[in-house]
Amino acid sequence: GQQLNQSPQSMFIQEGEDVSMNCTSSSIFNTWLWYKQDPGEGPVLLIALYKAGELTSNGRLTAQFGITRKDSFLNISASIPSDVGIYFCAGQLVYGNQFYFGTGTSLTVIP
Amino acid sequence: GAVVSQHPSRVICKSGTSVKIECRSLDFQATTMFWYRQFPKQSLMLMATSNEGSKATYEQGVEKDKFLINHASLTLSTLTVTSAHPEDSSFYICSARDRATNEKLFFGSGTQLSVL
Numbered sequence: 001g002q003q004l005n006q007s008p009q010s011m012f013i014q015e016g017e018d019v020s021m022n023c024t025s026s027s028i029f030n031t032w033l034w035y036k037q038d039p040g041e042g043p044v045l046l047i048a049l050y051k052a053g054e055l056t057s058n059g060r061l062t063a064q065f066g067i068t069r070k071d072s073f074l075n076i077s078a079s080i081p082s083d084v085g086i087y088f089c090a091g092q093l094v095y096g097n098q099f100y101f102g103t104g105t106s107l108t109v110i111p
Numbered sequence: 112g113a114v115v116s117q118h119p120s121r122v123i124c125k126s127g128t129s130v131k132i133e134c135r136s137l138d139f140q141a142t143t144m145f146w147y148r149q150f151p152k153q154s155l156m157l158m159a160t161s162n163e164g165s166k167a168t169y170e171q172g173v174e175k176d177k178f179l180i181n182h183a184s185l186t187l188s189t190l191t192v193t194s195a196h197p198e199d200s201s202f203y204i205c206s207a208r209d210r211a212t213n214e215k216l217f218f219g220s221g222t223q224l225s226v227l
Contacts, residue, residue, distance in 0.1 A: 033216055042117070042204050042218035043155070050214075088154065090216065097143060097168075099206075099216055101155040 002027055006089055006102030015111050019076040023089030023102045031092040032072040033099065034063050036085045043088060047074070069094075079109045113139045113209045117219025124195055125227055132190045132222045134205030141207035144188040145216070146180060149202040161188045195226045 006023045013019060023032070031050055035043035047058050049065035049072060056063055060077045072089055089102040114137040124130050134144055142163050147155040159180050160168045167180035177199075179191040188207075192199055204221040208214060 031214060035218075040202075040221070040223070042115075042206075042220045045215060045217060048215050090155075092214070097162075098157055098160050098170075099145065100157060101147075103154050 002091070002093065002100040004089060004091055004100055004102040006105055008105060009103070010106040010108070012108045012110065013079055015079060015081060015109055017079055019079055019083070019107060020073065021075075021087060021105045022071060022073045023091070024071040025091060026070065027091075028069045028094050029072075029091035030069070030094045031099075032063070032065050033090040033092075034061075034072070034074050035088045035090060037088060037104075038085050046087075076107075079107075081109050081111055083107060084109050113137075113207075113215075113217045115141075115205065115207050115217045115219040117205050117222060119222060120220060121223045121225075123225045123227065126196050127194055130192045130195055130224060132192075132203055132205070132224075134188045134190070134207065134219050136186045136207040136209070136217075139207075139209040139211060140185040141188075142185060142210060143208045144182060145206045145208075146178070146188075146190050147204045147206065149204060149221075151202075155204060158190075192224065195224070197226045200224055200226045 004025045034046045037043040047063040054065040062075045064073045087105045090099045116135045144161040146158045158173045161182040169175045182188040206218045
């Protein structure tokens with residue numbers, strides 16, 4: 001399978017701070033998806049991106065599809081305790097049907 | 112968003128038995144479903160891609176005779192873990208693509224399999 005490198009691996013931040021994470025690959029993708037997963041649950045879709053350079057927001061979350069099509073970024077503004085969880089990026093290759101997942105970013109928000 | 116229902120949520124079985132996991136898209140048609148496996152504190156690893164009415168495509172290293180996938184309708188895919196062994200214990204998650212919503216991928220709530 002494809003390797004999507006996600007960083008940072010983990011983050012410990014104070015409530016109210018902004019968060020940034022990114023996902024990179026050596027392959028070109030035509031779709032990027034960002035998910036949040038709570039323990040013992042399936043991932044929940046946060047944002048979907050379909051075009052290079054696309055910038056999309058969902059409340060306090062903003063994600064961008066990198067112009068090289070090999071990376072994507074997720075930002076969370078003014079973090080709150082319920083933002084705690086593991087965030088995953090997922091990418092779909094240009095030629096292919098499958099979605100591959102990044103290595104995940106564990107976010108801890110300190111009240 | 113679209114709803115994907117996965118059952119059972121948890122199963123404990125004896126070594127050597129087979130376990131079937133169901134994945135249903137409740138309010139949309141899913142021509143493609145994907146099965147993932149996740150170990151504790153790790154990412155989701157794609158096991159196979161399931162297309163309605165055709166054979167599943169397995170990722171390298173995944174035994175197709177061990178993990179049987181059936182996608183008989185546009186709303187149902189099943190994963191059967193045959194002759195399960197303790198090393199098959201894991202969190203299995205299905206996902207379905209909704210063609211009507213720009214190729215988004217929605218996930219079931221997962222199945223925690225424990226093989227004794």
